[in-house]
Amino acid sequence: MPEITLIEALRQAMDEELARDPRVFVVGEDVGPRGGVFRATQGLYEKYGANRLVDSPLAELSIVAVGIGAAVADLRPICEIQFADFIYPAFNQIVNEGSRMYYRSNGAWCVPMVIRVPYGGGIGGGLYHSQSIEAYFSHVPGLKIVVPSTPYDAKGLLKSAVRDPNPVMVLEPKKGYRAIKGEIPDGEFTVPIGPARIAREGRDVSVFAYGMMAYYAAQAAETVAQEGIDAEVIDLRTLLPLDQDAILNSVKKTGKALIVHEDMQTMGYGAEVAAVIATDGFEYLDGPVRRLTGPDVPGVPYSHPMQEFFMPNPEKIADAIRDLAEY
Amino acid sequence: MAVNSTVRPAARLSESTLRDMYWTMLLARRLDERAWALHRQGRIAFHISGIGQEAAQVAAAFAINRGVDFVAPYYRDLALLLALGMPTTDFMLSLFGKHDISSGGRQMPFHWSFKHLNVVSGSAVVTTQVPQAAGLAFAVKYRQQTGMVDPQDTTQPRLALTCLGEGSTSQGEWHEAMNWAGVHKLPMICFVQNNMYAISEKPHQQMAVANVADRASAYGVAGAVVDGNDVLAVYDAMVEAVERAYNGDGATLLEAKMYRLTPHSSDDDDRTYRSREEIELWKARDGIPRFRQHLIDVGVLTEAEAGDYDARARAETDRAQQEADAAPMPAPEEALGDLYAKGELD
Numbered sequence: 001m002p003e004i005t006l007i008e009a010l011r012q013a014m015d016e017e018l019a020r021d022p023r024v025f026v027v028g029e030d031v032g033p034r035g036g037v038f039r040a041t042q043g044l045y046e047k048y049g050a051n052r053l054v055d056s057p058l059a060e061l062s063i064v065a066v067g068i069g070a071a072v073a074d075l076r077p078i079c080e081i082q083f084a085d086f087i088y089p090a091f092n093q094i095v096n097e098g099s100r101m102y103y104r105s106n107g108a109w110c111v112p113m114v115i116r117v118p119y120g121g122g123i124g125g126g127l128y129h130s131q132s133i134e135a136y137f138s139h140v141p142g143l144k145i146v147v148p149s150t151p152y153d154a155k156g157l158l159k160s161a162v163r164d165p166n167p168v169m170v171l172e173p174k175k176g177y178r179a180i181k182g183e184i185p186d187g188e189f190t191v192p193i194g195p196a197r198i199a200r201e202g203r204d205v206s207v208f209a210y211g212m213m214a215y216y217a218a219q220a221a222e223t224v225a226q227e228g229i230d231a232e233v234i235d236l237r238t239l240l241p242l243d244q245d246a247i248l249n250s251v252k253k254t255g256k257a258l259i260v261h262e263d264m265q266t267m268g269y270g271a272e273v274a275a276v277i278a279t280d281g282f283e284y285l286d287g288p289v290r291r292l293t294g295p296d297v298p299g300v301p302y303s304h305p306m307q308e309f310f311m312p313n314p315e316k317i318a319d320a321i322r323d324l325a326e327y
Numbered sequence: 328m329a330v331n332s333t334v335r336p337a338a339r340l341s342e343s344t345l346r347d348m349y350w351t352m353l354l355a356r357r358l359d360e361r362a363w364a365l366h367r368q369g370r371i372a373f374h375i376s377g378i379g380q381e382a383a384q385v386a387a388a389f390a391i392n393r394g395v396d397f398v399a400p401y402y403r404d405l406a407l408l409l410a411l412g413m414p415t416t417d418f419m420l421s422l423f424g425k426h427d428i429s430s431g432g433r434q435m436p437f438h439w440s441f442k443h444l445n446v447v448s449g450s451a452v453v454t455t456q457v458p459q460a461a462g463l464a465f466a467v468k469y470r471q472q473t474g475m476v477d478p479q480d481t482t483q484p485r486l487a488l489t490c491l492g493e494g495s496t497s498q499g500e501w502h503e504a505m506n507w508a509g510v511h512k513l514p515m516i517c518f519v520q521n522n523m524y525a526i527s528e529k530p531h532q533q534m535a536v537a538n539v540a541d542r543a544s545a546y547g548v549a550g551a552v553v554d555g556n557d558v559l560a561v562y563d564a565m566v567e568a569v570e571r572a573y574n575g576d577g578a579t580l581l582e583a584k585m586y587r588l589t590p591h592s593s594d595d596d597d598r599t600y601r602s603r604e605e606i607e608l609w610k611a612r613d614g615i616p617r618f619r620q621h622l623i624d625v626g627v628l629t630e631a632e633a634g635d636y637d638a639r640a641r642a643e644t645d646r647a648q649q650e651a652d653a654a655p656m657p658a659p660e661e662a663l664g665d666l667y668a669k670g671e672l673d
Contacts, residue, residue: 022473051472057510062458062503069462072447073397073484075469077462089499096450097459105440105448106431107665141666165668190672 009151028080084119099142127299132263156191196246202232220317255286355406379588382614386561419651460489464515486572494525509547514572555583
C-alpha cells in the first residue's frame with residue numbers, strides 16, 4: 001500500500017468525488033489555479049475547470065451561504081474556509097441556517113454540504129492562524145463534525161462527508177498536513193461518520209483525543225509503554241454526533257480517563273467527554289477524569305516559546321499519562 | 328417569451344390572470360386581518376403582517392415561473408406565497424402551531440417552506456436568505472453551464488427570487504450576496520420591499536442614498552425602483568428582471584416602494600414612532616382598492632363581481648380557519664424529529 005500525507009489524502013478524496021458526481025464542486029478562496037493556500041486542491045482546477053473549482057470573493061459568510069443555497073438546490077458543495085480562525089463571519093449561516101434547515105423545514109430540505117476547515121496551532125500562526133473551533137460548533141444539533149488524524153481517515157471521512165445529506169464540517173489538523181503520513185489502500189473506500197477508532201489498545205489508562213492530539217497521543221503511548229504503562233488511545237474522529245459507547249467501553253476497561261485537546265480548557269470539547277464518563281461511566285472509574293488542554297488565554301501566541309508553552313505535545317501527554325497511571 | 332418593446336408585459340395579461348391576481352391580493356388581505364383578530368382573541372401567539380405589500384408580492388410571483396423557479400422569501404410574503412400555491416389552510420395551521428407544510432409546527436408562522444413549490448425555508452434572522460438565494464441562482468447557472476440541464480427547459484428552475492425589506496439591506500451579508508450576484512452574473516432577483524419602516528426606523532436611518540436600488544451599479548447588476556402599490560407596474564419591472572435572468576444577463580436589484588400599514592408585528596405599538604395621519608395618507612394609496620378600481624374601469628370586473636370576490640375571500644378565510652381549528656396539535660415528542668437526514672451510507 002502506498003504511503004501518503006494527510007493533505008494528499010484529502011486531495012485524493014476531492015478528486016475522486018469530483019470524478020464520481022458531477023454535482024460536486026469546490027468553492028473557496030484561492031481553490032482554483034492556486035490550488036489552495038495549503039495546496040489541498042492542487043491540480044484539480046486543471047482537471048475539472050472553473051465551473052467546479054470556484055474561486056470565491058474573499059468573504060467567508062457567503063462561501064458558506066452560497067454553499068447552503070447550492071446544497072438546497074441538490075448540488076454537493078465542498079466549501080473551503082482558509083483558516084478556522086476566519087470562520088466566524090459564517091457562524092450565523094452555519095449555526096442558524098445550514099444546521100437547522102432540515103429540522104425547521106419538517107424534514108423537507110436537506111443541506112448536503114461539506115465545510116473543510118484547516119485548524120490548530122503549533123505552526124507559528126499566532127492568534128489568528130492557529131485556532132481550534134470545535135467547541136463552538138459541537139453545540140449545534142443538525143451539524144456533523146469529523147476530525148481525521150490519519151490519511152486513511154482523512155480520505156474516507158471526507159468522501160463520506162461529501163455523500164452525507166447533512167452539513168458536515170471537516171476539521172483538518174493543518175500541522176499534520178505534511179507531517180502525518182500513512183498507508184492507504186488502492187481503490188474505493190469510505191470511513192463512516194460516527195464511530196471512534198481505537199488507535200492503540202491498552203489496559204491502564206484511556207486517552208481520548210482527536211486530530212493532531214490523537215497523533216501525539218499515540219506517540220506518547222509508545223513512550224510510556226517502554227516504562228510499563230499500557231495506555232489505550234481512542235481517536236474520537238467524529239465529534240458530532242459523539243460515539244459515547246467507545247468512550248464508555250474504554251473507561252470500563254482501564255478505569256482511568258485522560259482527555260487531550262489543544263483548544264482552551266473551559267467549556268472545551270473535553271468537558272462533554274468528561275460529562276459522558278461522569279454520567280454513565282462513574283462506576284468504572286479508578287481515578288479522576290483529567291484534561292490536558294491549551295490554557296485559557298485568547299489564542300496561541302506567535303512567539304515560539306509561548307507557542308510551545310500553549311500547545312500540548314507528546315512529552316506533555318506522556319507526563320499526564322504517567323501521573324494518572326500512578327493515581 | 329420575448330419582450331415586445333412596444334407593448335408593456337402587463338398589457339399581455341389575460342382577463343382571467345388579472346382576476347386571479349386581484350383575488351390573491353384580496354385573499355391575502357383577509358387572511359392577514361383574520362390573523363390580527365385571532366391574536367387579539369388570544370388564540371395565536373404571534374402575527375407579523377404583510378398588509379400594504381400584497382400588490383407588489385402578487386406581481387412578483389406572477390412574473391416568474393411559479394412553483395418551478397426558486398424563491399427565498401421573507402416573513403411578510405403571505406400574498407407572494409398564496410400566489411405561488413400555498414394552500415390557505417396551511418397558513419391557518421401555521422398560525423395555530425399545527426402540522427403545517429412549512430415546518431410541522433416547529434417554526435413561528437410566516438417562516439415559509441414548500442419544497443414542492445421550490446420555496447426554501449428561512450429563519451427569522453433577516454437577510455440570511457439573500458446569500459442563500461445567490462447559492463440557489465449559482466446552482467441554476469452551474470447546472471446549465473455543466474450541461475446538466477437545458478437553459479430553455481421550463482420544467483427546471485431558471486432563476487432565484489429573494490425578498491427582503493429595506494432594513495435588511497444594511498446587513499453585511501446583503502453586500503456579500505449582491506457581490507456574488509454581480510461577480511458571477513447570477514440569475515437572481517433581489518426584490519426589496521421598501522415599506523418605509525424597519526420596526527420603527529426609517530429608510531434614511533438605513534442608508535445615505537435615496538433608494539436601495541441606487542447601489543445596484545456598485546455591484547454590476549441592473550437596478551430599478553417601482554411603485555409597489557401599482558401591481559401592473561411591479562409586474563412590468565419584474566418581467567424585465569425575469570427576462571434578464573432567463574437570458575443569462577445577470578441579476579437585478581428591484582426595489583418596490585410601499586408602506587407597512589400595520590405595526591411591525593403583534594408585539595409592536597407603532598403609535599410610539601409614527602402619526603395616524605401618515606398612515607391614513609398611505610391607506611389612500613393602498614394597492615388593493617386601486618387595482619380593483621382599475622379592473623372595473625377597464626371592464627375586467629363589475630362592481631357586483633368585485634362584491635362577490637369580497638364574500639368569497641371571507642368565506643375561504645372562514646373555511647380555512649375552521650379546518651385548521653379541527654386539526655390535531657403535534658405530539659410533544661415531535662420536537663425530537665428530523666435532526667439528521669438519512670443518506671446513502673446510513
